[in-house]
Amino acid sequence: MDTGPDRLTMRGIVKRFPGTVANDGAELSVRAGEVHCLLGENGAGKSTLVKILAGSQQPDEGEILIDGAPVALHSPQSGLAAGIAVIYQELDLVPDLTVAQNLLLGHAPAFGPFVRRAERERRARQALDRVGADFPVTATVRDLPIAAQQLTAIARALTSDARVIVMDEPSATLGENDLRKVFDVVRSLAAEGRSIIYISHRMDEIMEIGDRATVLRDGRTVGVFDVASTGPDTLVSAMIGEAREPAGSDQRPPVAGDPLLCVDRVRVPGLLDVSGIEVRPGEVVGLAGLGGAGRTTLLRALFGDVKATVEVRLDGRPLRAGSPASAVRAGLALVPESRKEQGLMLGLSVVRNAAVTALGRPPWLLPHRRGARRADPVLADLGVRFSSPHQPVGKLSGGNQQKVVLAKWIARGGVRVLLLDEPTRGLDVGAKADLYRQVRALADTGVAVLLASSELNELTANADGVWVLYEGRNVGFFDPRTTSETTIAHTVITGAMP
Known part of the structure; x- marks a missing residue:
């Protein structure tokens, strides 16, 4: 993992909604080549912070830097242009389009007004191969099982030149074998120097895949931890702020x-x-x-x-x-x-x-x-x-x-x-x-x-x-x-x- 300058820096992020403050001076710094886990309870501010990073929401205060340079993310398109790709837990695929159409939606190879379908399918196949998916690129997304749809969403991020890739609960719909494939992809992307922000509530995943972890609570950043030297109990305590055991x-x-x-x-x-x-x-x-x-x-x-x-x-x-x-x-x-x-x-x-x-x-x-x-x-x-x-x-x-x-x-x-x-x-x-x-x-x-x-x-x-x-x-x-x-x-x- 690169320990040099930060690839992504989010400073003093504030986002207010009527009756609540979703982010209250939140901070997030991610290095190049790092798998950085973002943790927090529901309502801690993770989703809002990710939407701000994606450009789908704008902060009331704070700044975002990519490779040290300030960026203004006014829309999802500007987020993609800045090299940021987000794979949401609730997949935002277009169900009635094919896998290839979803993977290159908005940036399909074209000759004038005409899409070069063979080239689109070739690029889509390359992306699917990267995530170990064996279903056809001509399949309609609606007809795929949930696990295959999840792999399609991950492959879509690979079709853009994303420097920062956010994965929001990627394992929620995956079996063990598919999760192994995803972990292999995550490690290979980090080895290429891309930055991965990995959001999960499963501590075993965090301990296996993460390099560092940022914990949010009540909209604020309460700690940044080196995963290898931090036990899961410490991370859980930071997330909830108190000891809360399930009813056994x-x-x-x-x-x-x-x-x-x-x-x-x-x-x-x-x-x-x-x-x-x-x-x-x-x-x-x-x-x-x-x-x-x-x-x-x-x-x-x-x-x-x-x-x-x-x-x-x-x-x-x-x-x-x-x-x-x-x-x-x-x-x-x-x-x-x-x-x-x-x-x-x-x-x-x-x-x-x-x-x-x-x-x-x-x-x-x-x-x-x-x-x-x-x-x-x-x-x-x-x-x-x-x-x-x-x-x-x-x-x-x-x-x-x-x-x-x-x-x-x-x-x-x-x-x-x-x-x-x-x-x-x-x-x-x-x-x-x-x-x-x-x-x-x-x-x-x-x-x-x-x-x-x-x-x-x-x-x-x-x-x-x-x-x-x-x-x-x-x-x-x-x-x-x-x-x-x-x-x-x-x-x-x-x-x-x-």
Whole structure:
């Protein structure tokens, strides 16, 4: 890593929004050839700082320098011209265009007004090869799996002469093999002298890929750390400012009583064949498994959101929930993996989103004052950060959006079974702990919780029992009080019981 002059310097960055200060004198310095991690809780100011760097927002105060020279970034185009490429967590690809069209959008090779398609596809293929992607450049982005779309977004940054590349939670949708490819690309880009700003909430990634880390808290830079000589506990403490531990299942006695939810069998031909899962009132049962193991399909089938053969009993009686509406009437609630596509109405206010299921009306007909009475206490309990209850929910950070998805079910009441699909995706350590405390509080009222997560350490810390799904089947059940995480991980990877 180059330890010479800084490639990027952001000094005294201030950005104010109505009712809040997103950046309050934030500082960020990144060297050439460095992988620099940007850390902080949701609402700490990371997203705003990145948008300012990308040119999509302008700071109220402060300056930005590239290789020591001040730059004015008035638009995303000026950011790209300055050599800055941003790969956002919520991918900004054009779904109906091909991979090649996305990779060279805005700078495709042309002869006069005509695009040189063969040359565009050749350059796109080179970029995909750099990230180890083997899908065709002629594929439509919409038809690609999420992991392939993520690799497409990374490859797009390589088609420009970017000196600074920002990667916002690149691993959120990637499996282990794809993540290895991304890490290889990151290291090769740094070796070329490019600067990588890597944003992640996963400490194992930070410790593996990072050279230095800047921590933001409440819009301010609170520390810059050398990753090799800093333990993850130090970074977490800097992020949250206090010790906050998740609610651990090892502190709770086993849940007794008859099951509330009995999954006798759920079958989707070629994808899923699960049976024998039970969840008692007050119990949190985890679903572990690799990508594609069937966790999301199972939850969606239970919620009536995917065509499946479902044999399920609720409190001893057959559950006939062939649609989400009937599932809700029966007392089921789903927090989906994709909060933006399935969980929220991004253009509507925080309160309307949080109260829509409680009042049972179309959101545009929802009385704001009545909705606020139902939603405000729940939003406060969950610690949702927003500048105004009228603020569009799409303007919140990812973690706060996820809390609003949970809030709409809590505000409704009457939930008997809570289905959680990757509820902490994109959340920082503190927000994860807050969410799991709220989930545990719901369980303590008698709600049965079925929790799917790719974070095994979160399942062992927060679930009373863990089912492992492997290639569409549930292959083993473990008590995290008596079984090591290593043993469970072995079954997750191999599908074999110890």
